Amino acid sequence: MDELAIVEQIEKSLDQGIGQGIFPGGAVLLQRDRMSEIAVYRGKTGIGEQEPLVTEQTLYDLASLTKVVVTLPLILLSVQKGKLSLTDSVVTHLPQLGEGHEGSEKEKIKIIHLLTHTSGLPAWRPFFVKGSGKREYLHMIAEEQMIYKPGEQVVYSDLGFMLLGFILEEVWQTELSELAKQWIFEPSGMKYTGYLPLEQPALRELAIAPTEEGNPFERNMAEQYIWQLEAVEDPRAAEWRRTLEHFAWRQEVIRGHVHDCNAYHGLEGVSGHAGLFSTLTDVARYMRIWTDKDAPVRIDPLLLSFAVRAQTGAVAPRRAVGWEASTTGGTLEQVAHGCTGGDLLSEQAFGHTGFTGTSIWSDPVRGATLITLTNRVHPIVHTSMNTWRRTHHNQIFSGIKPVGTS
Numbered sequence: 001m002d003e004l005a006i007v008e009q010i011e012k013s014l015d016q017g018i019g020q021g022i023f024p025g026g027a028v029l030l031q032r033d034r035m036s037e038i039a040v041y042r043g044k045t046g047i048g049e050q051e052p053l054v055t056e057q058t059l060y061d062l063a064s065l066t067k068v069v070v071t072l073p074l075i076l077l078s079v080q081k082g083k084l085s086l087t088d089s090v091v092t093h094l095p096q097l098g099e100g101h102e103g104s105e106k107e108k109i110k111i112i113h114l115l116t117h118t119s120g121l122p123a124w125r126p127f128f129v130k131g132s133g134k135r136e137y138l139h140m141i142a143e144e145q146m147i148y149k150p151g152e153q154v155v156y157s158d159l160g161f162m163l164l165g166f167i168l169e170e171v172w173q174t175e176l177s178e179l180a181k182q183w184i185f186e187p188s189g190m191k192y193t194g195y196l197p198l199e200q201p202a203l204r205e206l207a208i209a210p211t212e213e214g215n216p217f218e219r220n221m222a223e224q225y226i227w228q229l230e231a232v233e234d235p236r237a238a239e240w241r242r243t244l245e246h247f248a249w250r251q252e253v254i255r256g257h258v259h260d261c262n263a264y265h266g267l268e269g270v271s272g273h274a275g276l277f278s279t280l281t282d283v284a285r286y287m288r289i290w291t292d293k294d295a296p297v298r299i300d301p302l303l304l305s306f307a308v309r310a311q312t313g314a315v316a317p318r319r320a321v322g323w324e325a326s327t328t329g330g331t332l333e334q335v336a337h338g339c340t341g342g343d344l345l346s347e348q349a350f351g352h353t354g355f356t357g358t359s360i361w362s363d364p365v366r367g368a369t370l371i372t373l374t375n376r377v378h379p380i381v382h383t384s385m386n387t388w389r390r391t392h393h394n395q396i397f398s399g400i401k402p403v404g405t406s
Contacts, residue, residue, distance in 0.1 A: 001399030013392045014042040026374035027280040033367030040172045045209040052207045059206040059277050061259050063354030066276040067161050070180045072322035076299050083171040086112040093167045100142025113150045114160035115260035115321045116311050120146040121159045126222035128265035129243050154312050158273040162322040165272020170332045177270045188285045193278040195270045198256040209375040211259040214251045217381040218261045283371050307352040323350040344392030367403040
């Protein structure tokens with residue numbers, strides 16, 4: 001597929017998402033080996049009549065892309081600088097974790113377990129309803145019941161990446177936002193990337209794509225969690241119910257503040273699992289770390305290679321280190337579970353998504369990286385995003401031949 005055809009396909013894909021009401025607009029960038037980048041912008045930042053068009057200066061809430069744009073590279077840099085090892089027990093750096101419920105089991109959790117979502121910690125908890133700050137969050141995670149033994153299953157866990165952010169701050173004795181700025185953003189030329197954009201002059205001047213009107217989606221998640229506790233007559237249910245009933249939920253359209261409630265209410269907008277804002281071109285600059293041997297941020301190539309390989313055996317979903325791994329070459333269970341990057345990725349492909357409607361997928365066999373930024377949570381969360389996302393990746397990657405083929 002030539003460049004014009006690729007542009008037309010990306011435009012068509014974005015227009016389909018806009019037409020279906022999944023998001024008001026979006027930005028897509030395709031990087032290909034030894035070829036110029038292709039960037040496409042469609043639609044508006046929001047649904048209001050006065051909302052500006054999406055451009056290269058549109059700032060998006062990256063949501064869980066924070067995990068792979070901030071936390072993962074900082075952990076890998078910490079490894080090669082001798083600050084920690086992937087095989088370290090988490091309690092080595094966060095002893096509070098071993099002082100709570102099932103402390104002996106939590107002592108078995110290693111950093112690699114957090115990175116591969118095999119720690120045994122639950123996926124999510126509405127901690128923001130009960131407390132805030134690193135100390136209180138550590139205590140609440142320490143008191144959580146393990147849902148399986150470390151290394152046995154894959155359960156995508158925000159809690160694990162909160163802990164990784166805490167570990168980074170401990171080993172460097174520096175705030176996570178400053179570490180990211182010093183080691184990732186500034187060297188990479190990412191001038192329009194950071195946490196807390198309304199507090200940064202360079203970011204607050206940009207058009208910031210809005211997210212949800214209030215947080216009804218997470219409010220419902222919190223309600224469901226408490227219903228589950230009540231159903232099994234968990235003694236904690238009454239306290240959770242009381243705190244939820246008095247919680248001050250956001251009501252307005254969220255813009256410039258992180259959408260994720262644990263990051264916003266609980267961790268002052270800065271976390272290892274969410275909180276980062278960026279533009280399309282800045283995310284593309286970041287991905288050079290993984291695709292360009294001459295990238296200004298140098299992580300050992302063997303460490304990079306290890307991080308993008310599937311590490312979780314036959315269980316589903318298939319995870320690399322930090323990244324989601326392609327299901328190609330996986331078990332039937334893994335293939336059936338599905339891949340957010342679609343069905344046409346090679347076994348070497350790796351990627352990640354963000355709840356707000358963002359994604360990165362890179363396929364070394366095709367020599368291509370596709371970055372997609374939308375705000376599918378505006379003004380409400382659209383659940384058809386996952387179907388659109390897989391189709392989007394299939395349509396675009398199908399037009400890119402594997403490297404070395406004619």
